[in-house]
């Protein structure tokens with residue numbers, strides 16, 4: 001993701017790429033050489049460089065807090081990849097740092113920049129479907145993602161946080177209680193630490209709405225699409241239904257059928273276009289113009305609070321209340 005972000009910045013008229021930071025020096029060197037910028041093993045040099053206005057943090061979920069907090073304290077605007085953090089405590093601490101510093105923070109909930117999800121949210125807010133009654137959201141990707149993420153993340157943080165954000169933002173109602181179950185051991189490699197591979201959660205939302213979340217890295221690696229996601233909100237007079245399995249381009253080659261990404265970060269005419277580019281350019285434009293971000297910090301914390309309840313529910317085998325927002 002960091003490489004994609006770096007490329008989007010180089011292709012944006014709104015910013016200049018200043019440097020790459022990565023604890024893995026080889027990775028940093030490779031990416032920095034590609035873009036012709038210096039590289040550093042930590043954010044220290046960036047924090048001290050008064051020519052740097054902003055940073056994009058795309059390190060693993062478990063490592064978000066330290067670089068994000070240090071950059072914010074140093075006065076840099078931060079675009080922090082989703083999830084805001086891997087625990088509710090860390091998300092709240094990052095939010096506190098953002099609130100107590102003059103710096104700006106946006107969490108990269110990319111679906112806010114997706115025309116299909118944004119279109120659904122707009123229709124629900126306009127009352128096109130009447131009063132929302134129930135909502136389902138799902139996201140499934142390849143098993144190889146689970147093998148790569150084993151021990152580093154969970155399907156509810158790496159994948160499901162997108163759908164938790166979409167469920168609450170599109171329906172306009174917050175999730176208040178969840179009952180979650182997990183499926184384990186779909187990954188064939190038994191040398192990997194045990195990890196949840198798919199999670200299903202029944203949700204209670206405000207005003208009597210009910211919902212269902214489903215996400216996982218359980219699709220065979222030869223499945224045609226690695227972004228198999230849906231969202232449906234049914235209301236008293238209509239519904240909105242987003243289906244991202246097929247983006248309109250189907251390719252059949254010798255290895256089978258593929259449905260390439262046409263929306264999140266496709267390369268078109270040698271440029272990264274779509275949701276990620278819109279997200280980064282919104283971040284850059286908003287800090288330049290000192291306007292409000294499309295993703296409020298409180299929503300990002302709330303999303304992590306839902307994940308916190310999901311994990312508690314899997315462990316307790318009982319419904320768990322989502323911690324009320326502290327912001």
Ligand SMILES: NC(=O)c1ccc[n+]([C@@H]2O[C@H](COP(=O)([O-])OP(=O)(O)OC[C@H]3O[C@@H](n4cnc5c(N)ncnc54)[C@H](O)[C@@H]3O)[C@@H](O)[C@H]2O)c1
Nearest residue numbers: 001002021022023024027058059060061063081082083110
């Ligand atoms: N928006 C999306 O759709 C989307 C998709 C995939 C991943 N992500 C998010 O992007 C982030 C990165 O995911 P990824 O799949 O690219 O991870 P990755 O493991 O492939 O890459 C992370 C990089 O960060 C480096 N790193 C680790 N700790 C560091 C630290 N403290 N300081 C500096 N560098 C550090 C690693 O060496 C590695 O090069 C995660 O938060 C993930 O959830 C978002």
